[in-house]
Amino acid sequence: MPVRKRYLSLATCLLALVGLVACTQDSSQESSGPVGPVPQGLERFYSQSLDWGACDSYATSENARAAFQADGLECARLTVPLNYSEPGGTTITIGVLRQRASGERIGSLVLNPGGPGASGMTAAASMAPSVASRPLGQRFDIVGFDPRGIGASEPAVRCLTGAERDADRSDDGEVDGTPQGVAGQEAEERDFARKCAERTEHGEQLLAHLGSRDVVRDLDVLRSVLGDEKLTYLGYSYGTRIGYTYAERFPRNVRAMVLDGALDPEQDIVESLVDQGEGFGKAFTEFAASCTAKPGCALGTDPAGATKAYQDLVRPLIENPVPVGDGRRLSYEDATTGTIQALYSEQLWGSLNTGLAELRQGRGSTLMALADMYNERGRDGRYSTTQDAFIAIRCVDDPRVTDRAKILEAQRRYAAVAPFLDPGTPPSSARDACTFWPVPNTSEPHLPDVQGVPPALVISTTNDPATPYQAGVQLAKAMNGRLLTFEGNQHTVFLQGNTCVDRAGTAYLIDGTLPPEGKRC
Template identity: 65%
Template sequence: MRRSVASALVAVLALAASTLAACSADEPPAPVTEQRGPRGAVPVGLERYYGQPLTWEDCAPYARTDADRQTLRAPGLRCARLTVPLDYTAPGGDTITLGLSRKPATDDGNRIGSLVINPGGPGVSGLSTAARLSGVGGLNRLFDFVGFDPRGTGSSEPVVRCLTDAERDAERADDDELDTSPQGVAKAEADQRDYATKCAERTGKGAAMLANIGTRDVARDVDVLRSALGDEKLTYLGYSYGTRIGSTYAEAFPGNVRAMVLDGAVDPTQDAVAELVAQATGFQSAFTDFVAWCVQRQDCALGRDATRALRSFHALVRPLAERPIETGDGRRLSYSDATTGVTQALYSEQLWELLNTGLNELKQNRSHTLMALADAYLERDKSGRYTTTQDAFVAVRCVDDTRVTDRAAVLEAQQRYKQAAPFLDDGKPASDALDACAFWPVPTTSTPHLPSVEGLPPVLVISTTGDPATPYEAGVALAKALGGRLLTYEATQHTAFLQGVRCVDDAGSAYLTELRLPQEGVRCSA
């Protein structure tokens, strides 16, 4: 999944910092309705959306997880709903709503405007991310920090919903996708076809919602949000997949951009296969860095010899395909869950300690830490409830990316994936089974391409050399495509801005506040 490291870490660390910052359970202030729009250019037929009032109220009803319930209690934070067309080609037809959060600028006299934030995914909720980041780096003095849940996600209505909690648990426990026999491929495809059907049946507004869930439409929603917030121009911070929202907005509305920080970039020209292989290469590099760190420790679960670490890792995880470990709560740690947990931990060096603990537990036939990491990645809480992030991720991917329906191309892609990420090689032949997108009930709405951004002001792209999820080269490509400035951060993690790296934070903040870009070729290190 493309996601910000902030969301990955928070899921594991249970939002300890946000909990400490939470306010007491005083009676919330009364709702306040404001009309600040329309501002800037308003497309014909969309006047009522661009000029709509927003009613800011207590955020409690917008929370969808226990973590959200803590973070959205932050002092001064308020939430609202933005109404947008379901289908922008029929603005007089059906509508949907987006959940918003706002932490007003603390220095109203010097306020610059709104900083609209998206944490990635696709499918990750933005409300809590904006609330959390408002306490970092001092930018909230000059900007309202505004988070939004893109259409179909989080507190927006309706949400994309495909599987029940029980069905998701069953899917995770089932390693049948490792069966590459003709019967196994047939079953895997039947499951994927069933998944696509359930998405259309269980999502509010059905196939019409799925047809309009993509980044093309999210970018148009962001422009409605800009105007309703009362901003002539958009100031935007996008992490990971949020950079695709940013680049799509930049192409659709180049003249409406004031400033953009795009961190952990998605290459707009890569197709789904190229992106999959590049991401596999990135995670393999992060795994290699983890091994180099681990073998220096007496308690390294993979031993003290880096040249044998991959073999040791396979010896630990591959047997789970045939003999999953009971977790004690009625679930089992499957091969899929174990590798998901490992992948989660590779998003940041701060999670390597947990990864080593989880692998050492595996030696003792215990599963607690790796299952917790997998639960964090898949957003399952302790009561067994899932967010809808995974469903939204698939839905957006299926309309954003070119679909692969040629079995030979699927087989080649799987072979390249195993070669690019040996640590994720399950030891079985590659499969040519089609995924859910091959059976998706609506057409694609985007294709990978070089964006045309004439009239776009300079933007700032931040790329991390050891980023596993959105490899460094994608940031280089995005900066070139948008004619922007590239800032390089030398580390092994996913995304960097407003995460305590002074060099990165200072450069990004100076750009957002003063529109002053860092010098060409600047590199930061931890």
């Protein structure tokens, strides 16, 4: 089913909401490994030295360039096999960033912000200064890595040029459910898959080895090279999948895991996306209730009428997009994407109301800016590779969905649970890019076998718009872990300013103390 346009990624809004900072060290080579178990035939990777130095040359987006400017961070490249079945063959590199512990060091806290496709280096750079003087920054090196194919890791997945992505965003053909519309959409999806294979270095070989199955093997190499016998890990959103996949693959190599904004490991892609739609539907209801209770709400004063008021604003964009300058026009897709971006956190609700109020006046600059934030489009018109990587990874991490009846039913269910995103046109049965992907999937939903793994701390937010609360409940059970409930309206929460959550997570990571059963913040 479509994941490229109608359905939105699970990427955390963390990078857009925290301050950006990072690094200017002189280069220094460091060898800390191998530590812990070393799989046979991979000795040269587990025992490699890292050449730590300045981070400027690792920046691949505006966010990264801003994040990598402050002191205290250093970067390096980790070499890994492209295909672990052929360790003597082609190698690729993984971008790594760290801020050293300022006190008595326990080890490394390795983090991933999700997506899939988001930069762990940028996330770590954004987070590290705020935790430097706190217990976590004193006891742990804060480490972020860009998973294979992402960001500073080389080679990166590349599918669309900036101009092609602008054109893709301005085309609202995905709401056309006619036979001609479906054929046109599928032609675009087939073309997208072809371009990914043609424009990505090593082509199909790299695309076949992008998934979580291979990422966790890179993560274990990194653990050893950093000098940690066991992994201490912080995963947000889709990063929770990396966490539980690692725990299943390397159960004896886990020290502690905080998994925040969890994915349900048993849920297939269809159910996951429908549940996500329900989460955004609930978030829109919360936004509408807050907005209509205040003067100047673009949706009026009646929360019961907010969905229709929203639809009346955005549906005309399907036929009549609004010019926003520089030759760009706000499409229906951009307006709804900008809305989704704002629903990730209450901090952006004010911007969403401003954008909708502008749209009433025939202007679209704020909604376009929110959509650009989601798509990681810089002011120079360049995009990060996050959206390309998102699709490429999902296509190998999940079985493809090709049953048109199932696609149509999912579209109807999505519109029912998130009616504000219903375009008012017949649903489309178009198959997405994964149907035409040149390589098969390498994973599928299942409960991870984590016997012998220490209990994980799973954090789940009651009104998380992107990863529903119940997914966290399910993952905590699957990981034999402890659930920490946060009552709020946002996607992910740890180390984002909530003292109750931060204290619980910090105590667990430092000394292994789990919060009491049923703990709520």
